[in-house]
Amino acid sequence: MKVGIFDSGVGGITVLKKAMEYLPAVDYIYYTDNLHVPYGTKPKEEVYGYVKQIVDFLIKEGVDVIVIACNTATCIAVQRLREQTQIPIIGMEPAVKLALDDNIEGKILVTATPLTLTTDKYKNLVEHTDTNHRTVSLPLPELVQFAEERDFNEEKLCAYFAEKFSQYDLNEFRGIVLGCTHFVYFRKYLEKILPAHMKIYDGNDGTVRHLRECLLLNDKPIKDLQQKATTHVEFYYSGKKCESLDILESYLKLV
Numbered sequence: 001m002k003v004g005i006f007d008s009g010v011g012g013i014t015v016l017k018k019a020m021e022y023l024p025a026v027d028y029i030y031y032t033d034n035l036h037v038p039y040g041t042k043p044k045e046e047v048y049g050y051v052k053q054i055v056d057f058l059i060k061e062g063v064d065v066i067v068i069a070c071n072t073a074t075c076i077a078v079q080r081l082r083e084q085t086q087i088p089i090i091g092m093e094p095a096v097k098l099a100l101d102d103n104i105e106g107k108i109l110v111t112a113t114p115l116t117l118t119t120d121k122y123k124n125l126v127e128h129t130d131t132n133h134r135t136v137s138l139p140l141p142e143l144v145q146f147a148e149e150r151d152f153n154e155e156k157l158c159a160y161f162a163e164k165f166s167q168y169d170l171n172e173f174r175g176i177v178l179g180c181t182h183f184v185y186f187r188k189y190l191e192k193i194l195p196a197h198m199k200i201y202d203g204n205d206g207t208v209r210h211l212r213e214c215l216l217l218n219d220k221p222i223k224d225l226q227q228k229a230t231t232h233v234e235f236y237y238s239g240k241k242c243e244s245l246d247i248l249e250s251y252l253k254l255v
């Protein structure tokens with residue numbers, strides 16, 4: 001069983017890490033589009049073109065399932081891609097429903113890329129789940145750049161988050177949604193900065209659960225997916241195979 005996981009950059013490695021933990025006996029291709037990252041500040045059609053190219057590439061590589069480990073790419077492309085492909089495509093969207101269901105009152109801060117927050121898919125998600133208007137959307141595009149540059153300077157991050165959150169009274173909030181896979185690298189900093197009553201949500205667990213269900217539907221017995229094995233991962237940089245896994249491994253350690 002071969003699974004292709006892709007993102008504009010290193011954010012999707014946070015999803016790959018979960019997938020490798022829960023489904024170690026699967027072969028993975030991880031594709032980072034380093035020539036075109038970031039997606040979240042580019043026009044929709046331009047990003048659609050990059051995403052389509054990646055999906056075509058992964059299908060040629062013979063993957064059985066594709067995971068779009070990118071909220072931005074999912075929001076703009078998943079529907080169109082599913083209409084054109086035969087294999088299952090699993091997408092991700094900000095975990096708004098999870099956060100709202102988990103908190104019967106209080107506001108929820110939904111962070112994502114600027115592009116995600118302007119898509120119809122995101123707007124529909126909010127319209128259907130947030131009936132009491134409890135969500136507040138906040139774009140944080142700089143975090144994508146920080147993660148790509150492996151810039152995790154704690155002092156700088158504290159100042160950055162303090163400035164971004166200064167416009168809100170955080171006592172009114174019960175949770176924050178990390179609606180971009182790059183943001184997951186900052187969970188541990190947010191845990192320190194945010195008040196203790198605010199819970200942090202991301203879509204990674206749900207996505208891997210979805211992948212597991214999808215592989216089971218393909219008649220794979222669960223023991224075959226979970227048996228301990230050295231997980232095989234191939235790493236691609238915008239279509240070029242990267243023989244060294246050093247960068248990938250260093251990011252896997254950061255999650």
Ligand code: DGL
Pocket residue numbers: 007008009011012037038039040041069070071072073113116144179180181182
């Ligand atoms: N990691 C991506 C996401 O989940 C996109 C980041 C970007 O390229 O702007 O939305």
